[in-house]
Amino acid sequence: MTTDQASKPSLTRARFDPVQLDKVPEVGLFLERLGLGGFDADTVVAHVGRNDNWAGTTTSGAKVFVKRVGGEPNDVLRRFRRITIFEEIASRFSGTELRAPAFLGADEEHRLVAFEQLEEARSGSELSADESFDDALCRRAGRLLGTLHALPVEPGTLDESPHPLPAIEDFEALTLPVFASSCFAEIESWALLQRDGELIDALRRLRQRELGAPKVAAHCDLRLDQYLVCDGDLYLTDWEEFRFGDAARDVGGFVGEWLYRVIQGIPQSISREPGHVFGQDASHEDILKHGALEIDRLRPRIREFWGGYQETRPEADEYFAARVAAFAGWHMLDRMLAGARYVARLTAGDRAAAGIGRTVLMAPQAFTSVLGLEGTS
Incomplete structure (x- = not known):
């Protein structure tokens, strides 16, 4: 450091x-x-x-x-x-x-x-915010996670219950206690999601594919802030959801974190545009242009992570990368739902994240290359 x-x-x-x-x-x-x-x-x-x-x-x-x-x-x-x-x-x-x-x-x-x-220690989310979670650290993070997924753990050793999220029943209707305890932004989020039948079908497909996927020892709550860096060493923490699960959930969580950073980076990217006035509304074309620039800028981080992961866990099933992309899409929706607990109204960034997550979920196999999930670095 x-x-x-x-x-x-x-x-x-x-x-x-x-x-x-x-x-x-x-x-x-x-x-x-x-x-x-x-x-x-x-x-x-x-x-x-x-x-x-x-x-x-x-x-x-x-x-x-x-x-x-x-x-x-x-x-x-x-x-x-x-x-x-x-x-x-x-x-x-x-x-x-x-x-x-x-x-x-x-x-x-x-x-x-x-x-x-x-x-x-500094968390991965802090390091990513100041651009310190660099390519080399991403490769190390991938190797660490691949090591976890490659552990020879016997069936029956770990919790084998399915991960609770995404909970499809919530996308159909909220229970009265959940509704009563939700703030306005959470209700906004569910109103946005529950009327989208195509999205709900995509989430059902993801859950079905997850259930049929090979099971490994998996973290199952992977985010950048679960990684810690201290004295040059990289650690993974918070094992409350540890179980036999689909490795794609963990890898997709990491990829989704960087995809979410794409959304966060668009306003700053636009503000660097010559002639842009701070606080001025950006056009749809500006958002698309600078979103593409941010994806290009951050894709090497995902590629390095993916390459490191494959070094320590080279064998995965045929549809692994597509499930990773789908879980990255789900991660965007999950971030919106989690963040809604702490704000009065959904922001434009929240809606943009949900929209990108939906797009990836609808056809995850079409986004593996865009997300840097092909081959090794």
């Missing part, structure tokens, strides 16, 4: 007030049982995430990150066990390119897991 990179603020290290330790005595007792000593309360912060977490230094001097797996009661134990099963399997394949923060222990009763804290 360069000096410039190190000096930039890190969302991975962003500090928030954690749940007070005196309200969760089980955290201190857990660390004591691990022989690490309790947290020094003055050092403890929380990082952004859906689970309660604590990061800091213990009385023994250890740098520790503790997470309490939360969520729906029926789902919490399954997610907790997926984490511990991954760690058990990863310990058998140490020394490979599959790297994750060192696992320190788990408390099933309280759904707590502890890891070595990577204090100076």
